[in-house]
Amino acid sequence: MNGSFRFAQVGLAASLVLSSAVALAQDEAAGFALDRFEPSERGSDWFVAESLDLRGHQRFAAGLVLDYGYKPLVAYTPDGDEREAIVSHQLFGHVGGAMQMWNRVRFALNLPIALYQGGEGTGTSAQMQVTSDNATTVGDLRVAADVRLVGEYGDPMTLSGGLRLYAPTGSQDSFTSDGTVRAQPRVNVAGDVSMFTYAGQLSFLLRPSDDSFAGSATGSETQIALAAGARLLDRKLTVGPELYGSTVVTDGDAFFARRTTPFELLFGAHYTATGPWRVGAGVGPGLTRGFGTPKVRFLASVEFVEPFEQAAAAPPPPPSDRDGDGIIDDEDACPDVPGVRTADPARNGCPPDRDGDGVLDAEDACPDVPGVRTEDPKTNGCPPPSDRDGDGIIDEQDACPDEPGVRTDDPKTNGCPPPKDRDGDGILDGDDACPDVAGPPNDDPKKHGCPAARIEQGQIKIREQVQFAYNSARILNASDTLLEAVKQILVDHPEIKKVSVEGHTDNRGSAVYNKGLSNRRAKSVVDWLVKRGIDRGRLSSAGFGLERPIDSNDTEEGRQNNRRVEFHIADQPEPSAKP
Secondary structure (H helix, E strand, C coil), X not given: CCHHXXXXXXXXXXXXXXHXXXXXXXXXXXXXXXXXXXXCCCCCCCCCCCCCCCCCCCEEEEEEEEEEEEEEEEEEXXXXXXXXXXXXXXXXXXXXXXXXXXXXXXXXXXXXXXXXXXXXXXXXXXXXXXXXXXXCEECCEEEEEEEEEECCXXXXXXXXXXXXXXXXXXXXXXXCCCCCCEEEEEEEEEEEECCEEEEEEEEEEECCCCCEECCEECCCEEEEEEEEEEEECCCCEEEEEEEEEEEECCCCCCCCCCCCCCXXXXXXXXXXXXXXXXXXXXXXXXXXXXXXXXXXXXXXXEEEECCCCCCCCCCCCCCCCCCCCCCCCCCXXXXXXXXXXXXXXXXXXECCCCCCCCCCCCCCCCCCCCCECCCCCCCCCECCXXXXXXXXXXXXCCCCCCCCCECCCCCCCCCECCCCCCCCCCCCCCCCCCCCXXXXXXXXXXXCCCCCEEEECXXXXXXXXCCECCCXXXXXXXXXXXXXXXXXXXXXXXXCCCEEEEEECCCCCCHHHHHHHHHHHHHHHHHHHHHCCCCHHHEEEEECCCCXXXXXXXXXXXXXXXXXXXXXXXXXXXXXXXX
């Protein structure tokens, strides 16, 4: 059957039934659409939930679902005991079809037909009895459209949005119609993860009026459906439970109330038999005493689902052989130059090259010895001159052929390592008093290349002495640069938690006086650092006077060396710490 013709048939049937809906609708009565089973659109792998197989264009599905509910409408005593079954048996056949369009959109319709209904209808509920006169009738026609938003069938997640519309083609007297047009926007999700498959639906059923039945509201509802299971037998069999139900939301007293919240659990299976035919069966209990919830429901289905066929892949192009040497490009190491076939993949299809150095024999000055390509025809393809240390300077020109070096214009140093300058301060290590710490030049060989301050041997060593006014603890301005360097080390190295500032003097003067002077000078240095942002908790001071000389006090130079301030690190930082 042509796809366009089938789609036209579905559309024509829907339009004819909808156009006659008003004429078929019954006068408002006490009844409503009692059957709470809403089958999924044809082609789904579930009875209620949607598997969202929206693949293909003008792809058709049609089928019948038989639905039997036992005691879907029962009157109870105030004590909760069953009084009578207003509807004891309800057998519906749901006839439906669906058409997938543009690999994204699905149009569908479903018409429930009440094949048999029967009940007791005695006593106070006699006016609601379902008799043989109205037991067989059609229900409300449902038309639907859904659009795939995210993912595709079989992905870990597929999402769609859609709308269902219900026309009042059934009979309220027979409990097969609500008597009004209803709208149901919904969102569906489905997916597969290996053998596991799932689906879910959230919708809102909008009823134009808020009627009541037996004192309970029958207005607009929120509806849900959840399904989970497994795909077996090469994905031909889908088995698993489905949970579905609803609750009235337009009346606060009815929201999740017993009679207005029908919920059911269903255990089902769908099997793709031969070709496009699919059969299914299911059974499950009602979980609440909501209107339309049976004590048990049985389902059976048979469907025709047109298989989805991928577009045939274009035949692969013939293998390319650009240079026409009979060796296809995928195997030709020289696809643009005609060559010969060899067992070496690196040379297969290339012109002859006996030594395999990449220089063709016709151009190779040394065709039997691997070499390098040069611009000189006399050396092209020949081994390069020796360079034992690999510094790019051939041994004949290298003054240090066994030690990598740099090229210079001086034949005596060409190819030799450059003089070392480990700290990179421009002062060669042989002349640098501090070869591992960058510093400026200085006329004093002991200070040449040393920074104003540095971390060394558990101290912050300073290049010069802190200058004080004569016989005073006042620091001279000339020492500000030096102390700034000390301060910067403390800022840059927060891991240094404690520094002891120690003052020392020469042996001139009394020991008591010198010790007090050295103590005041050490404290003055601490105060200088604290004023410039260093936490006092990181600093301590001590004066030792003439007790710890580092040079002889017999000369002026020695005494000058002994007059000093030292910075001792109480908690030595890691050796890798930079000054």
